[in-house]
Amino acid sequence: MAETGSAARSLMLVLHDIAPETWPDYQPFVEAVDKIGGVPMTWLVVPDFHHRNPLHRSPTFCRLLDRRLALGDELALHGYYHADDGAPPRSPGAFFMRRIYTHEGEFYGLDQRQALARLEQGLAVFERQAWPVAGFVAPAWLMSEGTRQALRQLPLRYTSTPQHLYRLPEFTAIEAPGLVWSARSAWRRRVSKVLCDWQCQRWRGAQTLRLGLHPVDMRHRVSRDYWLHTLQALLAEGREPLTKSAWLDRQASA
Template sequence: MPASEKRLLTSIHDVAPCFESEVDRLADLIEARLGPARFAMLVVPDHWGRAPLSQATAFQARLRGWAERGVEMFVHGWFHRDTAQYQGAAGFKAKHMTAGEGEFLGLSHAEALRRMRDGKALVEDVIGMPAAGFIAPAWLYGPGAMQALGECGFALAEDHFRVWQPGHEDTPLAKGPVVTWASRSTMRTASSLAFAALARPALQPLRTVRLAVHPGDVTKPSILASVDATLRAFTRRHGPGRYADLLK
């Protein structure tokens, strides 16, 4: 894709053996609009300590197949579960921005570094190629995680409002809010549907637009319809791209 063109970056979060059928449905929906393998997957090594990728050989083979077709594979935390105790602003984020899943918000530098390195080693061993980057669960990073990011050799990282190269946080490669959906309550679903409807025209001027879907999205037809409408709206002006395009 020429550097002057607008791009659409689409990702499936929480890719883990326990969500295989949901990931399949989301991949089918995305590929129907964007074409084969024009999206990223965010892989959780052991979702909530109950779905170890290291023991799921059949799912490992599927991940390798997707990667060989061109799907970008990001490391997405380790457990995706947050067990830290917080005070102040971090406590507000942990309570209101995620349902106990901001794993890297309260980790020490040493623990964040260990989980990032272990996740990178596992995912790269499974797919047989370098991981595309690291994206923290719920897009939340504490100071320890931010320090560790620059030491792990990841090419890219992302939060709610930007994509950057670790070590170069002050010069983002893309800026703008991620369009995503929430399925865990009626109120959150309604607000995410409203934001997506607003974003479809409002974010068109952005050079890079990012969409993120989650396994829980398949439980609500209203969300699936909104995802499809949003993909259709942005593909009118934005070509399906890859995160790696940002490094060119």
């Protein structure tokens, strides 16, 4: 496993599930971050969120993403539909991952051919919009072996899981621990806060921390405020905010 190469401490602010219908959830938070100033974000863009948000039908939203790129943010590919509509699971383990843990593990059950076609379809959307793209993050961070093989065939620089970034095509693992909430219910939000507070202490000396936000986090004041306050606290500690690509460049040049 590769070690992080830079001594400077950093953070990455990552917005998951970016689509026209999720932008109203994120907008107040993004505006608050913009007021802080100097915090680039990585936006994980879904080309057709849940089969009802094709980007080509939302030119205003695409222009918004154009502006975010001009401000120094990064766009990464985040699945294509962000919905698991594949063949039914064939084992108890697959049933748990695809029907209990999440219904959005789009790339969990795909073979190499299916994954490659879906990835190329997503990259074509980015190409039509003239958006640079270096990274792919699977919905729910769930990737089949076929997906991993497909990624090795594409001109992408990285993918990630909750605790690592992987430099492609070799899948070289680089430690990059991440904080994430499960905010769908009150008890989940309570548990998430306790867990993330503990992780912040545990990883206090980590060279980088990723903050992985989701639209549902933005719908509850406790989780939305948590992310904003955590971001401000990490900045006050002297952590430098970077996009995923910028952080990966630092590792390559160290």
